[in-house]
Amino acid sequence: MHICLIGGIGPAATDFYYRRLIRLAAEKDRDLDLTIVHADAPTLLANLTSGDGAAQCGIYLRLTERLKAAGAENVAVTSIAGHFCIDAFAEISPLPILDLTKSLSAWLQEKGMTRVGILGTETVMSSGMNGKLSPVDVLTPAGDDPKHVHEAYVTLVQSGAPAPELKDVFVRAGRALVDRGAEAVLLGGTDLNAVFTADETAFPVVDCAGIHAGDIARYI
Template sequence: MTKDSNVARPLRQKVIGILGGMSNQATGEYYRMLNERLNSRLGGWDNGEIIIVSVNFGNIEYFVRQNLWAEAHSYLLEKVERLERAGADVIACVSNTMHRVVEPIMATRQTPFFHIADPTADAIRKAGLRKVGLLGTMSVMQSDALRQRYSQRYGIELVAPSDADKQIVDRVIFDELVRGDLRDTSKREYLRIVAGLRADGAEGVILGCTEIFLLIGQSDLPNFPVFDTTELHVDALVDFACSTSVP
């Protein structure tokens, strides 16, 4: 794809499928960021061709809090099938937490799936880091599968907050961030928790929930590398859309 004003119309491009609604805050940011980056690449009035299947977050919150992962699998399987029927050339889940369900669903399908941990781990490795802190929902911070993915595939050790601080991080995500409720008190708590991870030997921190970047970011931690899974995931999707030819 180029910025050539003489390109044949309609411009043929890869269709990005977004499994969204987890939460609507993150989904809106994905749509905005994808189109901004694609327009920057393509120029003019061009942006992305994007299909969004947005789920009811109330269902997701219930499944996660009750550990009903089989029910979540059945619920999201039908949504993935909708994306495929609609013509998605690649599928991305906008929730770190729900990768626990979506990854095994996509493992049996032919449509490419971009796991959110992979571009994040690539960025950490490029930065030369081996031990990083992890913020996310309770499920993400306690995930042995995620810890093994980072360790076995990329040689990266994850450091999680204390149990008490995990509760704070999780509560802020579910009770505030998914509602777009950004509080200075919560920001201070998150920055305190990151300082604790740094004291425990972390060389950087992963914002392992797609809403956390709304609260804290690299500008709040100028001397400590921050790896925003949302931004890195979006960048990987844009690279795919722009570098892969359409048959």
Template sequence: MHIGLIGGLGPAATISYYTRLIAAFKKADLPLSLTIEHADMNALLQRAAEDQRTAQAEVFATHLDRLPGAGSDIALITAITGHFCFEETQAISPMTLMDGTGIIETYCHDNGIKTLGILGSRTTLETNLFGLLKTVEVVVPQDRFESVWSAYMKMAETGICSEEQRMLFFEAGQAMIDDQQADAVLLAGTDLGLAFDNQTPEFRVIDVIELHINALVSMVAVGGLT
């Protein structure tokens, strides 16, 4: 099975997907066949802020049109913000598109997570992850709302996480556990690996990239799409 990624959303997250896919497929002793199609992060953020679902879906469809020619069998949008127009994109996609948020909901159901705190971009927080999680209660940072999304965007744009930014994310995550009874905190921004990779916060963290990669490895292990 050949995997297609719509990357560049932002660049640090794309690099993380790439390096972690290599490691995961090597560990599973499976061949990795992969193509990455670059998309514009700033244009995505603007359309998401303005809820231009159809316009962004058409942009994604243009990228998706190219991937089958490279041999791709399935595609994934490597940004949670990019899922704000998932249904619209799926409707016009020329190929199978992985439901990146559906995987989150399945994981929460299977692991008894009923209330989920989220960290991520402004639109992701303002819309409670675009209302895409139907069976999980979503909570967002309260007192730190503005500072969290602002720090996230700066980190995503620069590809660098300062110690101050890391501590802000950790404090916001812990507050959602302590004050809002979240069972876990979702890294609902794929660049958050810059802050959380190789760290041990005192709360349960759900890494979206890890969920996506595990799903892709499982698909290849059983012989591809079913």
């Protein structure tokens, strides 16, 4: 199947999906038929901040029409923050959408998790992944942590470089969530995969983008 990604939001996230799908295709001993189109990270962040889902859906629609003309059979958005308008986009998309929030919700329930923390953009955190993980309880950072995490994440997306001072912000906020009872912390921004690795974290994390990529790989 011809797999298609809306990438560029941000570049590090696109690179993560690309490399992961290459690896999964190799494990399956299958050729990877893949097309990636480029969306703009600053534009997405502006639409996310202003809550302009219609504008972002318009961008997704134009890109997906281009993908369909190239022979695409489905489409996935390589940005967790970019899923803020995914339901509205699903209503107008000319292709089936491989929705990260659905993949993640199913995975959490399969693992029997009942309470998780979350890191990412302010919108992703405050909405608990757009409210789509019920019945799992999603804890959000407290106090000034949401502001600090959001600012650090935006800097990470724009630079693509996980500087030590940025990692410190995420680690402190993640530890606080675990101290409040989170069984694990959701990496609610794809670029966080550049900061956290499974063997280096001081607390359990859930690789949301990795779960999504694994579901996409089922179509290889």
